[in-house]
Structure formats: structure tokens, C-alpha cells
Amino acid sequence: MLEKTTKRKANANLHVYIARSIGERILGGEFVPGEILPNEAQWGKAFGSSRTAVREALKTLTAKGLIASRPKIGSRVQPKIQWNLFDRDVLDWHHAAADRHDFLNSIQEVRHMIEPGVAELAALKRSPAQLERVLQAWNGMKTAKNLEHTVAADVEFHEALMAAANNALIVPFGIIIEKALGNLFDFTTQRNDRHTEALKMHGAIVKAVTARNGPAARKAMTVLLNDTDRLIEVTINPQAKAKPKTPKKTIQSDRT
Amino acid sequence: MLEKTTKRKANANLHVYIARSIGERILGGEFVPGEILPNEAQWGKAFGSSRTAVREALKTLTAKGLIASRPKIGSRVQPKIQWNLFDRDVLDWHHAAADRHDFLNSIQEVRHMIEPGVAELAALKRSPAQLERVLQAWNGMKTAKNLEHTVAADVEFHEALMAAANNALIVPFGIIIEKALGNLFDFTTQRNDRHTEALKMHGAIVKAVTARNGPAARKAMTVLLNDTDRLIEVTINPQAKAKPKTPKKTIQSDRT
DNA sequence: CAATAAGTATTGTATGACAAATATGGTCAA
DNA sequence: TTGACCATATTTGTCATACAATACTTATTG
Structure with a gap:
């Protein structure tokens, strides 16, 4: 273990690179909660860096709730409860294929809770400029040339809607949306027939x-989410074409 | 500005103290987004500390999305969009009385979106142990001796419910609940008549x-939240006894 | 045997130095 | 005048070293 890691992304500072490296290994389950990491000197050796850079990396991880450090003890991986899952970095590092399906499922559950309300708030509280951003995002979806553009425009659409809800606490969900649609992008194949429907x-x-x-906004969003659920079921779990999935179904009952 | 700050909380490490000090001033609006902070040497002088400690503090703030640093430029306060509002520290530093009412309102909006769904998920997916935790929290509410105990048990109740929902993304909302009920605790006076009702x-x-x-769980939670809304309206904004508040009202329509 | 002291490993802080990045202003040429 | 280029200064980024503070482990002592 602790073999000298290779390719450091250019442009990134050393402590950022170290933080990502260690963070990925924690999120990937290589170091489990309660476990004590190698000490700072060892990390320094492993990365061929000074203790300073390692410490700044560890402070980053501490700030995101992944670890906690104490003298004489070392840096211990925190219980998952403490992990800041609404942090973009943490979410990025969380690409362990293991529980990918479960996690995507969690995301959809939360989207079902949040997004209909977001749509409703947006409809009620939007400013003209905020509406304009939503319209432009929609336009982007219509004129998208490939799947990548489509996904980007889709993400922008949902984020614009969140901004229009005028609620500071809603904004962080943008990264959740990105993660969800990004994952969907990974799984799904080009299917232009769906495109017009989604539009x-x-x-x-x-x-x-x-x-x-x-x-009406709430209802329209609920329809969209239900459709996304079906898409996820089919693409990720192809053999379960139309399994009822009782919990899912009741949750979807956002009927107004 | 930059006068030497005083009382450093014992037990806290220096860089933690520095991070909190600067963080509070950012959240308090003393440094606005886009503004460039004093450089590391200046902070060091202000806190009577080394650059090392200052840098570790700034890395913490960077990890929470509050600032971004670049050579020759300095550390610039990030746009609020980037702020990690689901971070416990950030939320704690966010005690500027200025927009307190607005923020509490935002929290309630989000609770209306999340918590009915949480209650439903908990009902469907809870384990026996998770149910036990909910029951104990409820017991804690019944036997609470003063308002402080009541609030603590109330928070624990909602967090237990969130844990029982078995969705990793729900957990971070616990801190939101704490903030909401904590604020309510600040505003509200002892009112034992409400206690039995809440129970x-x-x-x-x-x-x-x-x-x-x-x-049924969803519905019960909705009832509870609606009641909390009324309480907030009355305690914070006493003259608005029964103002309809159109947006609020439609959002509350979580009727199943 | 229990309480206390000493030893020790690890993080926390300080200091000083240099490297890297980049905004700023100045120089020179078209 | 204007534009491209270059030198400079400022700030963060990284390094090396040393010592302090903390808290676990072990030895010592009553």
C-alpha cells in the first residue's frame, strides 16, 4: 500500500491533488470509517511532498467531514453521517461503482421530494430575468446537437429552475442533479425517440x-420525474421492465 | 479593520479558531462575494499567528466553498452559489440577524418539501432498530423537563426519522432541522399549552x-409542519396573526 | 494494586526560504 | 496612438526544520 501515485493532473495544486487522491480512496472504501490513516510523514513520502502540502490536504478533507485529526492518534475516517454529501468534490470522488445503483436511487428519491416543490416555487416567485434563464435553457435543449449538449442543457434547465425558486437552500441541489443526469448519461445510449418526448x-x-x-408546474415536474424513473429502471436494470417497486410507487404520489 | 481579535475558545486549535473568525466575518457580510481578503501575512499579524496556521484555516474555508485563492491575486470571496450551506460550520457562522427571518422561511420551505417524503420513506423502509430510535426520541419529548430538553428531543426525533428513511442524501438535512428548531427556540417563549398539542x-x-x-406518515408530518409554520409566523411576526401568505399556502398542499 | 510519573508517537505551530503564478506598468516598435 | 512584448512586484504554493502540545503506553513508586 501507499505506492507512489502517478499522473498528477496538471493545473491542480499539489495539496489539491493530494486531497483528491486520499478523498477518492476514502470514498472508494479503501479506508473505512473509524480507521486511522497513515500519518502525515508517511503520506508525504508516498506523494513525494512535504508535510505542509499533506497537512493542507488533510485540512480540506477535515472541512468536508471525511476525517478528524488528533495529536498522538492520527487522522481517523469519520462516520459516514458526517460526510458532506452536498459537497461537489465529495460527490465527484464518490464514483465507486459498487453502490452506484443504490446511490442513483437515493438521488431520485430526493428529486421526487424536492423538484415538484421547486417547480411550484419557481412558478410563484420567479423574476423576469430568472424566467429568461429557464427559457434559454429550454432553448438549449431544443437546439442541442448531440447527447452531451442535451445533458448539459438539461442540467442547466433544472438549475435555472432552482435559482428561480429564490431559496438559498435549494441551490446546493444543483450538484445532485448534475450527478444524476451525468450518471444517466453514462448508462443510457443515444435514443432520439425519447428526446422529443422529454422536450x-x-x-x-x-x-x-x-x-x-x-x-401545474408541480404536476408537470412530477410527470417528468416519473418518466425519468422508468428510464433509469430500464437502462440500469434492463430485465425489470415493469416491476411495480412498491416503495417507489407510493413515493411518487405527489399528485396535486 | 483587522484589529486583533480576542477570546479564543480554549480547546480549539488555532487554525480552527482562525477559520471560524474569518468565516463568521464572511457570512456576516463584512467581506462580500468578489471581494479580496487581506493576504496571508496580514491575517497572521492580525491573529498573532504564523502563516502556516492562517493557510490551514484558509484551506478549510476553501473546502467549504467560501473562498478561492490564486497567486498574486489573493483569496477572493466566492459567489454565494458556491457556499456549502449544508455544512454545519457554515450554518453556525450564519447567525447574522439581518436575514434571519428570510433564512428561517427558506428552511421551512425546504422542510415542507423533504419531511413528508422522509416520513413516508421511514414508514416503508425502517428497520426495527431505526423504529426503536424514533420511539425513544418520542419518549424523550414526553418526559422532557424544560424547553431545552424538549427542543433537543424534537431534533432527535426528526433526525431519527431521517435515519430511518435509509437514504444517505437525507441525512445532511439534520443540520437544517437543528438550525430551524434552534432558531425557533430562540424566538419562542415557554408555552406549555402548545406542548401537549405538539406531542x-x-x-x-x-x-x-x-x-x-x-x-398516513406523510400526512401527519404535513400537519405538523403546517402547525410549525403558524408558530413561526406568530412568534417572529406577531402582528401578522392570520395573514394568508398565498405562496406559502399553495406550497403546503402536500395533500395525499 | 493503584496512582503517578516518564517515555513516545503524532499532530499543531512557528520560521525562513524559495518557486510559481500573474496582474501591473513600462518599453519599444509599427 | 496603439499594440505586442517584457520586466517587475506581489501573492500564494511548496519545502525543510525545529519545537510545542497532546494523549496513549509503559515504567515507577507508594
């Missing part, structure tokens, strides 16, 4: 938000 | 979760 559903949201119709 | 509403949730009745 229509997003259009319904746009229409409701434009008209300041809260309940 | 009853929590009891309805307990009953539904015990019976694995998802929809």
Missing part, C-alpha cells in the same frame, strides 16, 4: 412557470 | 411509522 415534458414546465401556475 | 402530532407520525403506513 415536451420540459415544455409543460416552462409553460406553467411562465404562466405563474404553481400547481 | 400529539408527533405521536401520529410515530403511529404511522410503526404501522408501516406511508401515506
